Amino acid sequence: DTTDNTGQDTSITIGADDNPVIAYYDVTAGDLNVAACDDATCTTATITAVDTTDNTGRETSITIGADDNPVIAYYDSTAGDLNVAACDDPTCTTATIRALDTTDVTGRYTSITIGIDGNPVIAYYDVTAGDLSVAACDDPTCSAATISTVDTTGIHTSITIGLIGTPVISYYDTAAGDLNVAACDDPTCSAAIITAVDTTDSTGLHTSVTLGADGNPVISYWDSTGGDLNVAACGNPLCNPHIRVGR
Numbered sequence: 444d445t446t447d448n449t450g451q452d453t454s455i456t457i458g459a460d461d462n463p464v465i466a467y468y469d470v471t472a473g474d475l476n477v478a479a480c481d482d483a484t485c486t487t488a489t490i491t492a493v494d495t496t497d498n499t500g501r502e503t504s505i506t507i508g509a510d511d512n513p514v515i516a517y518y519d520s521t522a523g524d525l526n527v528a529a530c531d532d533p534t535c536t537t538a539t540i541r542a543l544d545t546t547d548v549t550g551r552y553t554s555i556t557i558g559i560d561g562n563p564v565i566a567y568y569d570v571t572a573g574d575l576s577v578a579a580c581d582d583p584t585c586s587a588a589t590i591s592t593v594d595t596t597g598i599h600t601s602i603t604i605g606l607i608g609t610p611v612i613s614y615y616d617t618a619a620g621d622l623n624v625a626a627c628d629d630p631t632c633s634a635a636i637i638t639a640v641d642t643t644d645s646t647g648l649h650t651s652v653t654l655g656a657d658g659n660p661v662i663s664y665w666d667s668t669g670g671d672l673n674v675a676a677c678g679n680p681l682c683n684p685h686i687r688v689g690r
Contacts, residue, residue: 447471454503459511466503475500479534497521509561516553525550529584547571559608566600579631589631606658613650622647624682638683644668
């Protein structure tokens with residue numbers, strides 16, 4: 444996409460046709476866009492402006508839903524809301540758009556995955572409250588959700604589903620300057636075991652979490668004090684103990 448100034452806040456996944464699907468922010472238009480690639484190397488793509496209401500589409504996170512269509516979580520800058528776009532088809536030419544959390548200013552640093560019930564689960568930052576929140580959708584299109592406050596701090600979130608079927612979230616603890624992990628007790632994350640995984644100086648920004656071959660979380664993140672890329676390979680599903688690799 445070379446139209447004007449575009450391509451910020453990207454998020455990528457692989458669609459049901461095995462081709463990439465990319466959500467991103469069109470800076471000039473202030474829109475949420477989706478590029479659905481026509482082949483595995485994305486030589487061409489179907490580009491759609493999915494949400495064009497005011498200034499929206501920041502800090503995207505995309506996954507493939509139970510219906511094989513993309514689902515996108517993102518921040519509506521104008522309204523200050525957490526939004527979800529549940530695409531109606533694999534290329535997202537149309538979508539059902541919902542403001543999922545409209546309490547004060549919320550919905551930044553989104554990260555989305557699909558829970559064991561086939562419904563989206565979103566981790567995000569509540570700006571007004573300063574909290575790490577989770578929205579566990581009640582259905583595949585997120586017509587409603589159970590919203591939980593997981594921690595009273597938490598930006599730069601990343602979420603995955605752990606070995607026992609509940610969400611695992613990595614994030615930066617703004618108060619302590621640490622890399623934290625919240626291992627949820629249930630699918631809606633109504634409670635969680637929180638572990639400070641790396642407490643050395645100021646560290647844990649720009650996190651990304653996935654599961655390793657052993658089923659335990661593996662987290663990449665930025666150590667802002669050392670200026671380093673670090674990796675924490677967790678020793679169990681709760682990420683306590685863990686192995687820190689880096690500076």
